[in-house]
Every structure is written in structure tokens, then in C-alpha cells.
Amino acid sequence: xxxxxxxxxxxxxxxxxxxxxxxxxxxxxxxxxxxxxxxxxxxxxxxxxxxxxxxxxxxxxxxxxxxxxxxxxxxxxxxxxxxxxxxxxxxxxxxxxxxxxxxxxxxxxxxxxxxxxxxxxxxxxxxxxxxxxxxxxxxxxxxxxxxxxxxxxxxxxxxxxxxxxxxxxxxxxxxxxxxxxxxxxxxxxxxxxxxxxxxxxxxxxxxxxxxxxxxxxxxxxxxxxxxxxxxxxxxxxxxxxxxxxxxxxxxxxxxxxxxxxxxxxxxxxxxxxxxxxxxxxxxxxxxxxxxxxxxxxxxxxxxx
Numbered sequence: 001x002x003x004x005x006x007x008x009x010x011x012x013x014x015x016x017x018x019x020x021x022x023x024x025x026x027x028x029x030x031x032x033x034x035x036x037x038x039x040x041x042x043x044x045x046x047x048x049x050x051x052x053x054x055x056x057x058x059x060x061x062x063x064x065x066x067x068x069x070x071x072x073x074x075x076x077x078x079x080x081x082x083x084x085x086x087x088x089x090x091x092x093x094x095x096x097x098x099x100x101x102x103x104x105x106x107x108x109x110x111x112x113x114x115x116x117x118x119x120x121x122x123x124x125x126x127x128x129x130x131x132x133x134x135x136x137x138x139x140x141x142x143x144x145x146x147x148x149x150x151x152x153x154x155x156x157x158x159x160x161x162x163x164x165x166x167x168x169x170x171x172x173x174x175x176x177x178x179x180x181x182x183x184x185x186x187x188x189x190x191x192x193x194x195x196x197x198x199x200x201x202x203x204x205x206x207x208x209x210x211x212x213x214x215x216x217x218x219x220x221x222x223x224x225x226x227x228x229x230x231x232x233x234x235x236x237x238x239x240x241x242x243x244x245x246x247x248x249x250x251x252x253x254x255x256x257x258x259x260x261x262x263x264x265x266x267x268x269x270x271x272x273x274x275x276x277x278x279x280x281x282x283x284x285x286x287x288x289x290x291x292x293x294x295x296x297x298x299x300x301x302x303x304x
Contacts, residue, residue, distance in 0.1 A: 015143035015150050016066050022136040022153060023059045026052055029132040031161070035123025042117040043110050044170050044186040045125055047103045048163040050193060054099045055156045058092030062153060064113050082244035086208045086212045089152050093202035096156070100194030103187055110184035117183045122171035129164035133157050147245040152201050159197065163190040211241035214248045215279055226252060233262045233293060240283070250277060251287040253296070261292055 037046035068081040083096055138155040144154035148266035170186035213219055217240045227233045234255030241249055254273065260266045270288060277283045 007157075009049065015140070016063065018139040018143060019059055019063050019066070019150065022139050022157065023056060023063065025132045025136050026056045026059060026157070026160075027038060029129050030056055032125055032128050032132075033281075036121060040118040040121035040125065041115050042113065042122050042167070042170075042183055042191065043106060044117075044163075044167050044183050044255055045122060046129060046233060047107070047187040047190050048129065048160065048167060050099055050103065051156075051163060051190065054092075054096050055153070055160065058088070058155050058156065061088040064088070078167060079243050082247065083148075083285040085244045086205050086242075090202065090209065092152060093198050093205060096198045097192060097202065098192050099114075100198060103194065104191035107184040107187035110187070111181055114180040116169075117174060117180060117194060119171040119175035122167055122174075122183075126164050126167035126171060129167065130161060132160035137161060139274075150245075155197050155201065159190070159193045162193055163219065166190055174263070177258065208242045208244075211239075213240045214242050217248060217283070222250070222277070222281060226254060226273060229269060229272050229276065231257050231266070232273075233257050234296075236296060237289075243285075247285070248281075248283045249285045249287075250281075250283045253289045253291055255291050255293055255296070258293060266290055 029066060030049055033045050034055035036042065037049055048179045062085065064084075066085060068084045071081050073080040077290060082104055134236055137154065140154040140157060141149040166186040166189050170182040173182035191282070219238060219240060222240065223235055223238055226238075235252055236251040236255075239251050243249055254269070256269050260269065270290060273288050274286055277286045
């Protein structure tokens with residue numbers, strides 16, 4: 001027997017319009033910063049433009065995954081294509097990690113041989129980037145707590161905003177002191193922002209692919225709730241994992257007392273379990289196998 005609750009959309013899917021708007025803003029800032037980096041001879045502008053290029057590709061890939069995730073389930077893919085959202089986050093994180101390393105390497109090279117950046121042009125293009133990224137952050141602020149894809153985009157835009165601020169600071173230092181190495185130093189700061197957060201995002205996405213227990217679910221607490229359900233005398237083979245952002249799944253073998261099987265009320269346990277899991281742990285889809293005492297002895301493999 002099993003109890004199910006289904007979600008008809010992903011958390012990222014609810015933010016598709018906002019992601020599309022952010023993609024348009026990001027591409028615009030990218031074009032502006034490329035022009036600005038060439039005009040101003042500024043590595044920090046080009047570094048931030050490269051970061052924006054990665055963000056544009058990542059957000060575009062995420063939008064593609066969100067659209068695919070809305071496709072219905074089939075007999076071959078029983079959860080549809082929802083996992084594509086997580087694959088998109090992995091691809092995005094890997095690309096961003098490579099980009100961060102390249103920025104750090106180029107910044108070190110410019111420290112040794114500094115260029116001739118134009119601070120006035122850096123300020124002009126930096127202000128455009130700050131305003132654009134601030135608008136994107138406002139668009140993504142609400143959805144970032146519910147979706148790994150939207151959170152990835154939010155963190156990327158946040159780093160872009162800090163990068164744009166670094167452009168303005170570097171321009172001010174160069175204008176005030178003539179210290180040209182402020183440009184590659186700011187680029188190093190952008191690289192230092194990119195790499196650690198990308199590693200964290202990559203870990204989160206890989207955990208989903210490896211079907212790790214979702215962070216918001218404590219399996220010991222889940223087990224305790226199941227065992228406290230009237231009529232339940234045992235629980236084993238308890239598993240929880242994530243299909244895509246905002247869609248947790250749980251399964252368990254639940255042992256029900258003999259007297260409930262005798263009077264035909266075992267099905268009531270199933271209803272109580274489904275309500276408990278959905279209410280206390282925000283589990284989108286739960287499956288329970290109800291068993292009589294002693295059935296576990298016939299199972300080939302047993303997991304706690």
C-alpha cells in the first residue's frame with residue numbers, strides 16, 4: 001500500500017518569468033561590460049563580463065530545464081524531466097568554477113605587468129552594471145529560498161553586484177592615486193567570490209544527484225513520528241531524497257499491529273502517515289509499504 005502527494009510544478013517553474021527578465025538584464029550588462037572593458041582597458045570589467053557570460057549561459061540553461069520539468073511523466077521517466085533542473089545547476093557550477101580560476105590566473109599576470117585602465121570609463125560602465133544587477137536581485141529575492149536553480153541565479157547575480165562595486169572602487173583608487181594594480185586586485189576579489197560559492201552550489205547539486213537526504217529532513221525525527229502513529233509497531237527501509245528543488249520524496253516499510261489487520265483498519269494508518277509527513281516535513285511525495293509483524297523476515301535486504 002502507498003500514500004502519495006503530487007506536485008504539479010517545480011519551485012523554479014513558478015519563477016520562470018522572473019528568470020527570463022533576469023536573463024535579459026544579464027545579457028545587456030554583459031554587452032555593456034565587454035564594451036567598457038575594451039574602451040577602459042580594464043581587466044576587472046572584462047572579468048565581470050566573463051562572469052556575466054557564464055551567468056547568461058547558466059540562466060538560459062536553467063530556463064530550458066524548467067520548461068522540460070513541466071513535461072508530463074511517462075512510463076519510462078516516471079518523474080518526468082524534473083531532474084534536468086539539477087543537471088543544469090551542475091553544468092552551471094562547473095563552468096563558473098573554471099571561469100573563476102581563469103580570472104584569478106589573469107589577475108595575477110596583471111599584477112606582475114599592470115595595464116593602463118581608464119578610471120572615468122570604468123565608473124560609467126560600473127554604474128550601469130550595479131543598477132542592472134540590483135534590479136535582478138530584487139526579481140529573484142523571493143524565489144531563491146525555494147529553488148536550487150533560482151538560488152544559483154540569485155547568488156550569481158549577488159556576486160556580479162559585488163563585482164560591479166569592485167569596479168567602482170578600483171576606478172576610484174586609480175583616479176585618486178594612480179595605482180594601476182587596483183584593477184587586477186579587484187579582479188582577484190571577484191575570483192575569490194566566484195570560487196567558494198560555486199563549490200558550495202556544486203556540492204548541493206551533487207548531493208541531489210546522489211540522492212542524499214534533503215537538508216530540511218531529519219530522518220531520526222521522521223522515524224520517531226512514524227513510530228508514534230497509532231497502530232505502528234515498527235519502521236525500516238526508511239529513505240528520503242530530492243527529485244528537484246522543492247520536491248522531496250520519502251519511502252518506508254511500516255509494520256502495523258496484527259489487530260489492525262484483523263479488524264480491517266490498517267488503511268487508516270496509511271492516511272495518518274501521509275498527513276503527518278506532509279504536515280511536519282513538507283514531503284511532496286511519500287510511499288509507504290504497510291507490513292504485518294514478521295514480514296521483515298522474508299525481505300532479502302534490510303536497511304535501517
